[in-house]
Amino acid sequence: MNPYSSRCLRSGELDNYSARLERRLMDMAEFFSDKEMVGALSDRNPLIYTVYEMTAPEEPGQLSYATTILYPGKVGDEYYMTKGHFHSKEGTGEVYYCIAGRGLLLMQKGSRVETTGMEEGVVAYVPPGWAHRSVNTGSENFVFLAFYPADAGHDYGTIAENGFSKIVVEDRDGPKLVSIRPGRSIRP
Numbered sequence: 001m002n003p004y005s006s007r008c009l010r011s012g013e014l015d016n017y018s019a020r021l022e023r024r025l026m027d028m029a030e031f032f033s034d035k036e037m038v039g040a041l042s043d044r045n046p047l048i049y050t051v052y053e054m055t056a057p058e059e060p061g062q063l064s065y066a067t068t069i070l071y072p073g074k075v076g077d078e079y080y081m082t083k084g085h086f087h088s089k090e091g092t093g094e095v096y097y098c099i100a101g102r103g104l105l106l107m108q109k110g111s112r113v114e115t116t117g118m119e120e121g122v123v124a125y126v127p128p129g130w131a132h133r134s135v136n137t138g139s140e141n142f143v144f145l146a147f148y149p150a151d152a153g154h155d156y157g158t159i160a161e162n163g164f165s166k167i168v169v170e171d172r173d174g175p176k177l178v179s180i181r182p183g184r185s186i187r188p
């Protein structure tokens with residue numbers, strides 16, 4: 001295959017991409033904690049995030065990249081966030097680069113939870129084996145670019161079933177990490 005490139009705008013749009021995905025609340029209802037609020041918002045079904053992917057062939061050694069535009073908002077007290085996933089293939093990590101906005105990269109391995117604060121210019125590393133989710137804790141679009149092995153694959157089912165053991169909610173003093181499944185391993 002031949003080399004290629006994309007121009008990544010500050011808005012998060014790629015001018016050259018292979019797929020554009022939209023995730024609305026009802027595409028990810030099971031991922032938010034406040035089920036009553038999910039029900040109340042179901043008619044409006046707000047757009048939570050948009051992804052522009054440039055995927056390479058799913059073969060060892062190939063790399064894909066994608067931007068995510070995560071919109072500001074909350075479902076109850078819980079900030080808008082991505083579904084979050086493990087990579088299906090063991091031994092595959094990922095690099096995130098924040099282009100605009102403010103948020104948290106929430107990661108979990110077993111019962112260990114780590115967060116990295118994301119703002120313009122921050123580069124973050126997700127080591128192999130860590131589930132990862134992005135959370136918009138700001139009032140503007142949280143925009144980031146991710147680079148990952150093209151054959152990593154995405155396991156959403158484990159998160160849909162078990163959830164992360166901590167969620168990010170708005171408190172009087174700002175974003176707060178709250179334990180909802182203390183000490184529980186994400187992969188029982």
Ligand code: S6P
Nearest residue numbers: 051066068082083084085146148
């Ligand atoms: C892919 C990478 C990101 C996410 C995107 C949406 O490995 O981590 O491009 O796919 O942020 O999140 P999610 O959890 O719905 O795939």
Ligand code: ZN
Nearest residue numbers: 087094132148
């Ligand atoms: Zn990933």
